[in-house]
Amino acid sequence: MHEQDAACIARSSPRVLLVFPRFNPNSFWNFKPAYELYGARSVAPPLGLMTLAALLPDSWELRLVDRNASELRDDDILWADLVLTGGMLPQQNDTLAVVDRCQGLGKPVCLGGPDPTSNPEVYARADFLVLGEAEGIIDRFVEAWESGARTGRFDAEKFKANVEASPIPRFDLIDFNDYLYVGVQFSRGCPFTCEFCDIIELYGRVPRTKTNGQMLAELDRLRELGYRGHVDFVDDNLIGNKKAIKKFLPELTRWQQANDYPFMFSTEASLNLADDAELLAMMSAANFFVVFTGIESPDQETLVAMQKKQNTRRSIADSVERIYAAGIYVTAGFIVGFDTERGDMATPMIDCVQSSNIPVAMVGLLHALPNTQLMRRLRREGRLFEGYNVALPEAGDQCTGGLNFTTLRPRVEILKDYRRVIEEIYTPQAFFERVREMTRKLKRRPLGPRPPLREAMKELHVLMRACGRLTFQGPDIARHFWATFIDCARRNPDALEAAMMNMVLFLHLYPFSRHVIAELDARIAELEADRWHEPAIMPAELIEEPVIAVPGRHAAHA
Numbered sequence: 001m002h003e004q005d006a007a008c009i010a011r012s013s014p015r016v017l018l019v020f021p022r023f024n025p026n027s028f029w030n031f032k033p034a035y036e037l038y039g040a041r042s043v044a045p046p047l048g049l050m051t052l053a054a055l056l057p058d059s060w061e062l063r064l065v066d067r068n069a070s071e072l073r074d075d076d077i078l079w080a081d082l083v084l085t086g087g088m089l090p091q092q093n094d095t096l097a098v099v100d101r102c103q104g105l106g107k108p109v110c111l112g113g114p115d116p117t118s119n120p121e122v123y124a125r126a127d128f129l130v131l132g133e134a135e136g137i138i139d140r141f142v143e144a145w146e147s148g149a150r151t152g153r154f155d156a157e158k159f160k161a162n163v164e165a166s167p168i169p170r171f172d173l174i175d176f177n178d179y180l181y182v183g184v185q186f187s188r189g190c191p192f193t194c195e196f197c198d199i200i201e202l203y204g205r206v207p208r209t210k211t212n213g214q215m216l217a218e219l220d221r222l223r224e225l226g227y228r229g230h231v232d233f234v235d236d237n238l239i240g241n242k243k244a245i246k247k248f249l250p251e252l253t254r255w256q257q258a259n260d261y262p263f264m265f266s267t268e269a270s271l272n273l274a275d276d277a278e279l280l281a282m283m284s285a286a287n288f289f290v291v292f293t294g295i296e297s298p299d300q301e302t303l304v305a306m307q308k309k310q311n312t313r314r315s316i317a318d319s320v321e322r323i324y325a326a327g328i329y330v331t332a333g334f335i336v337g338f339d340t341e342r343g344d345m346a347t348p349m350i351d352c353v354q355s356s357n358i359p360v361a362m363v364g365l366l367h368a369l370p371n372t373q374l375m376r377r378l379r380r381e382g383r384l385f386e387g388y389n390v391a392l393p394e395a396g397d398q399c400t401g402g403l404n405f406t407t408l409r410p411r412v413e414i415l416k417d418y419r420r421v422i423e424e425i426y427t428p429q430a431f432f433e434r435v436r437e438m439t440r441k442l443k444r445r446p447l448g449p450r451p452p453l454r455e456a457m458k459e460l461h462v463l464m465r466a467c468g469r470l471t472f473q474g475p476d477i478a479r480h481f482w483a484t485f486i487d488c489a490r491r492n493p494d495a496l497e498a499a500m501m502n503m504v505l506f507l508h509l510y511p512f513s514r515h516v517i518a519e520l521d522a523r524i525a526e527l528e529a530d531r532w533h534e535p536a537i538m539p540a541e542l543i544e545e546p547v548i549a550v551p552g553r554h555a556a557h558a
Contacts, residue, residue, distance in 0.1 A: 013057070013059040013060050013061060014060055014061070014081040014082050014145070015060075015061045015063075015079055015080045015081045015082075016056065016060050016061065016062050016063075016080060016081065016082050016083075016084060017062075017063050017064075017065065017076055017077065017079065017080035017082070017083045017084070017107075018046075018049045018052065018053055018062065018063070018064040018065070018083075018084045018085070018173075019064075019065050019067065019072060019083060019084070019085040019098050019102075020045075020046035020049050020064070020065070020066040020067060020068065020085070020087065021067055021085060021086075021087050021091040021094035021095040021097075021098055022067040022068055022091065022094040023068060023088075023090045023091055023094075024090045024091075024093065024094075024391070024393075024397065026397075026399075026400060026512075026515065027090055027397045027399075028362050028364070028397055028399050028512060029043065029362075029397070030043075030508060030512070031043055031180075031505060031508050032508060033469070033504075033507035033508045034180070034504050034505055034507060034508055035179075035180045037462055037465055037466055037469065037504060037507075038180060038462055039177065040177070040178055040179050040180050041068070041069040041070070041178045041179070042066065042068040042069040042178060042179055042180075043068075043179065043180050043181070044179055044180065044181055044182065044183050044232065045066060045069075045174045045178070045179050045182060045183070046064075046066055046087075047169060047182075047183040047184070047185065047234060048087075048113060048134075049064060049084070050064070050169035050170045050171060050173060050174065051134065051166060051167070051169045051170075051185075052084065052112070052134050052138065053169070053170040053173060054167035054168060054169055054170045055134055055135065055138045055166075055167060056138070056142065057142060062170070062173065063076065063079070063080070063173075064170075064173040064174065066174070066178070067094065067098075069175075069178040069179070070178070072098070072101075074105065077101065077102050077105050077107055078105060078107075080107055081107075081108075082107070082108055082109075082110060082145065083098070083102045083107050083108070083109045083110070084109075084110045084112070085098050085099070085102075085109060085110075085111060086111040086112045086113030086115070086116050086123075087113045087114070087115060088113065088114050088115050089114075089115045089119075089369070089391055090391065090397050091115065092115055092119075092122065092390070092391035093391055093393050095111070095115070095116075095123070096122075096123070096125075099111070099123070099125060099126050100125075103125075103127070108127040108128070108150055108151075109126050109127050109128070110126065110127065110128035110129075110130055110141070111123050111126040111128065111129055111130070112129070112130040112131065112134065114198070114202060116129060116131060117131040117132055117202060118198060118201070118202070118369070118370040118371045118389075119370050119389050120153075122389060122390060127150060127151050128141065128151065128152050128153070128154070129152075129153045129154070130154045130156075131153070131154065131155045131156065132155055132156025132157070132158065132161075133156050133161035133188070133203070134156075134161075135161040135162060135163065135165055135166050136156035136157060136160055136161035136162075137154050137155065137156035140154050141154050158204065159189070159203065159204035159206070159208075161188075161208075162208075163185075163187075163188060163208045163209065163210050164210060164211055164214065166210065166214070168214075168217055168218050168221050169184075169218065171221055171222055171225055171227070172225060176225070176226070176227050180230065181229065181230035181231060181232050181266070182222060182227060182230075182231055182232070183231070183232045183233070183234040184215065184218050184219070184222075184231060184232070184233060184234070185210070185233065185234050185235060186209055186210055186215055186233055186235050186238065186244075186245070186248065187207045187208060187209040187210070187235045187237075187238065187240060187241055187244065187245075188203040188204075188207065188208050188235070188236075189203040189204045189205060189206055189207040189208055189236075189237075189240060190203075190205065190207065190236050190237040190240045190270075191205055191206070191207065191237075191240050191241075192205075192237070192240075192270060192307070192308070192310060193205070193307045193373075194294070194296075194306055194307055194308050195305075195306045195307050195372070195373040195374045195377070196306060196335070196366065196367075196368070196369065196372060196373075196374045197369075197372065198369045198370070198371060198372050199236045199237075201371045201372060203236070207237070207240035207241040207244070209241055209244040209245075209248075212247065212248050212251045215248060215252070216251065216252070216255050219231070219252075219255065219263065222263075223259060223262055227262075228262045228263070228455070229262075229263065229264065230263070230264055230265075230266065231263045231264070231265050231266075232265070232266045232267065233265060233266070233267035233268075234267075234268075235267060235268060236268055237268060237269055237270050238267040238268060238269045238291075239269045239270065239272075239273055239276075239279065240270075242276070242279065245279070246278070246279060246282065249279075249282035249283060249285070249286050250282065252286045253282070253285045253286045256286060256287055256447070256448070257448075260448050260449050261287055261447045261448025261449075263287065264287050264288075264289050265283075265286065265287060265288045265289065266288065266289065266290040266291065266292075267288065267291055267292070268291065268292045268293070269291050269292075269293060270293060270294070270310055271293045271294075271295060271310065271311050271314070271316070271319050271320075272310045273291065273293070273323065274314075274318075274319035274320070274322040274323050275319075277322075277326075280322070280323065280326035280328070281326065283326065283328060284326045284327045284328060284445075287447050287448075288328050289327070289328060289329065289444070289498065290328060290329050290330070290331060290498075290501075291323065291328055291329075291330055291331075292330075292331045292332065292333070293330060293331075293332050293333070294308070294311075294332070294333045295311060295316055295332045295333065295334055295352070295356075296308055296311065296333065296334060296335045297334065297335060297338065297341075297345075297349070298316060298348045298349055298351070298352035299338075299340065299341065299345070299348065300312055300313075301340045302338045302340045302341060305338065305339065305340045306338060307373075316352055316355075316356050317352075317355045317356045317357075320332075320356040320357065320358060321356075321357075321441055324357075324438060324441040324442045324443070325441065325443050326443065327442060327443045327444045327445055329359075329438055329442055329498050329502070330356075330358050330438075331358065331359075331360040331361070331362070332353075332356070332358045332360075332361055332362070333361075333362045333363075333364070334349060334352075334353070334361055334362065334363040334364070334421075335363075335364055335365070335366050335398075336349070336363065336364075336365055336366065336414060336417055336418040336421065337365050337366030337402060337403055337407060337409075337414050337418070338366055339407075339408045339409075341409055341414070341417075342409075344417065345414075345417045346416075346417040346418075346420040346421050346424075349363070349417075349421050350420070350421055350424050350425060353421075353425050353434070354425070354430060354433075354434065357434045357437040357438045357441065358434060358438070359431060359434045359435045359438055359502040359503075359505075360502060360505055360509065361425055362399075363399070363418070363421050363422060363425070364397065364398035364399050364402055365398050365399070365400075365401075365402025365403050365414070365418060366398075366402055366403060367398040367401065367402040367403070367404055368384060368388055368404055368405050369389075370388075370389045375388070378405045379538055379539075379540060380540060381540065382537055382540035383405045383406040383537065384404070384405050384537065384538045385404050385405055385406075385534075385535040385536070385537065385538065386535060386536040386537065386538050387535065388404040388405065388538070399512075399516050400516055400519045400520075406534065406537065411527060411532075412524055412527040412528060415520050415523055415524050415527070416524060418520065419517055419520040419521070419524070422513050422516050422517055422520075423513070423517055426509055426510055426513035428476050428477045428479075428480045428506075428510070429476075429480060431480075431506055431509070431510075432480035432481060432483070432484045432503070432506075433480075435484050435488075435499055435502050435503055436483075436484045436487050436488070438495075438498075438499075438502070439484075439487075439488040439491075439492055439495040439496075439498060439499045440487075440488075440491055440492060440495075442492065442494075442495040442498055443494075444492075444494040444495050444497075444498060445494060446494065463500060466500060466503070466504050467481075467485070469504075469507055470503060470504075470506070470507065473507065473510075477506070477510070481503060481506075484499065484503065485499070485500075485503075
């Protein structure tokens with residue numbers, strides 16, 4: 001018996017360290033200047049690890065370290081009998097570094113989360129792999145550990161985890177002051193079949209929802225712990241199960257009213273949200289203030305080819321404007337690099353972003369994620385690069401790390417289109433014009449009582465710091481900032497908070513866009529000088545498409 005195991009048995013319960021790895025720093029979603037204005041250390045805490053912590057036995061002694069908000073010390077690792085970690089693709093490099101460091105100090109490491117589930121071969125050196133949704137597999141791992149196992153792999157049955165049995169996350173393990181906002185989850189899964197997306201592969205096409213009572217209990221717990229402010233519903237598509245969300249929102253509104261509206265909510269949802277006036281009114285009444293949606297492309301042929309048909313046969317600008325009219329502003333995702341793109345793709349994408357008045361547009365390069373329809377098709381066609389699933393240390397996300405396959409359109413043309421989109425939508429004039437037009441259309445309405453004087457003074461302090469930072473970023477930025485601020489204060493003061501939230505993000509988005517442009521310039525120069533060599537191609541094997549449940553049917557192909 002190892003000395004560590006003997007010590008654990010003597011204590012009768014293990015000491016478990018949960019570690020949330022760092023995200024790659026060169027990421028669109030970094031937002032460091034924004035969260036630092038609020039005195040925070042990171043954007044949001046690790047909801048997955050907090051949920052996992054709640055699923056572990058009460059007798060286990062737990063600590064949580066978020067490497068995005070604090071340092072991981074050797075003393076933390078040496079304290080533990082077991083380390084639990086894992087995350088998403090942009091955390092892959094740091095996850096592997098944590099594994100090596102902990103094992104170097106003699107501590108076994110258990111990995112889980114989206115990237116290990118999709119990419120288990122990349123993480124083969126971990127002592128344990130727990131793959132899939134934790135609610136469906138964690139008991140087997142706990143039983144194995146307590147029986148003396150020190151290695152193993154545990155695979156959850158796909159799409160079977162009962163989210164109604166998911167406990168309240170261990171919010172008490174974090175310091176709320178470290179974060180801009182806190183996340184909760186209502187549903188898992190999405191009914192759509194977007195070719196490039198891995199959500200249906202991880203969570204299925206039949207959205208499973210928590211009960212209304214579960215969700216209100218989570219909000220009660222946050223409130224009991226003293227948290228107030230921004231809460232994000234991390235669902236990949238909050239409206240994937242419209243029947244369930246329409247039953248929940250009236251109860252959420254009543255809870256907000258009874259508690260003087262302690263929270264304002266954000267979420268992700270498909271653009272067909274704009275078609276349902278009743279649903280928009282419900283979200284507005286509950287105090288949703290922002291929604292992220294995947295627009296992807298203004299090109300109809302491309303939308304059909306990627307199986308994002310919910311965005312076809314509609315005016316993107318009109319759809320976004322209907323969401324603004326409900327008092328909810330929009331951030332959106334766009335992608336360059338699809339096979340169906342023809343000629344100049346930059347102009348229509350720039351026009352789409354500008355005409356829709358979406359200030360924060362996340363534009364990235366197409367990236368074939370592991371275990372997606374896109375990945376399987378590219379491999380069948382003999383176009384997928386070897387190592388496509390390994391995160392490069394210098395690539396923050398798909399903004400600089402995409403196109404991990406042989407493109408049909410010349411690669412240099414794709415990069416030049418992408419460069420032009422990034423350059424033009426993030427000039428100060430273009431960005432602040434979108435903010436100005438968005439706030440003119442946004443029909444926010446005050447909900448709940450005025451904040452206490454202490455909170456109001458804190459918000460005023462943040463506002464003054466933000467105004468100062470934007471003023472001293474340079475005369476061009478200052479000019480557009482103050483023109484937009486004054487315009488909003490005069491025309492629609494109820495939208496001023498939303499305007500400031502977007503404008504503060506420009507402190508990150510402008511320098512980040514210049515970083516992406518510099519990276520693209522280097523890659524374009526390599527291509528034009530014939531210095532870039534295409535990586536080796538994975539064998540073009542015939543890969544069988546998995547069967548994924550479809551709403552209203554027993555099963556169907558994804």
